[in-house]
Amino acid sequence: MKAQSQAESRLRIGFALDRRYYSLMGAPQRDKASAILEIARVFERASVPYAIMGGVAVQIHTREPRTTLDLDIALIAKDDIPVEALKAAGFKHEGSFRFSDNWRAPGPGPRRERTPVQFSADDLTAEAVAHAGTITLEGVEVSVVAPKELVALKVAAAMEPHRRQSKRIVDYADIRRLLEEHPELWAEFPGLQGDLDQIKSML
DSSP states (O other): OHHHHHHHHHHHHHHHHHHHHHHHHTOOOOOHHHHHHHHHHHHHHHTOOEEEEHHHHHHHHOSSOOOOSSEEEEESOGGGOOHHHHHHTTOEEEEEOSSEEEEEOOOSSOGGGSOEEEEEESHHHHHHHHTOEEEEETTEEEEEOOHHHHHHHHHHHHTOTTOOHHHHHHHHHHHHHHHHHOGGGGGGOTTHHHHHHHHHHHO
């Protein structure tokens, strides 16, 4: 119960930071909480395994508040995306790439007021989904990538040669935050220090 309460509290702090960001920037508000809940419902009805990764997962697994403007979803296979169910729920498809699909969450406002959602599928995301845990948000069970797999995903993203420098910096900081919060993970990645040194040299 403590872990569940902590995860939900961290998410709500993250949502509050999002709202503060939008307010300070004079940007349209986005309801990320509703997007998370609707994805959980759609994937549950479709019996498709998934797990939230990226910044939202970092929010859940680390103590220090963090904001993020989009929603990243790990899948076992790209073909698992329940396209028609998402469209029926109001999600809008925006583009397909080799390992990912981009969508916008439902909402009454124009495109920029709705949360961007990216579904990704490769070997690492498949592993992440297989070992995901769950939290409950507003009575809805939500699947979330575990800390170990989240570190692996973040390391892979940060080492991507064409990664935007601003995103690589965030990835590096997220990895460090996760390791500070979960120091036992060092033992799970024997070559991690070398990876971190390489990432740091790319910053």
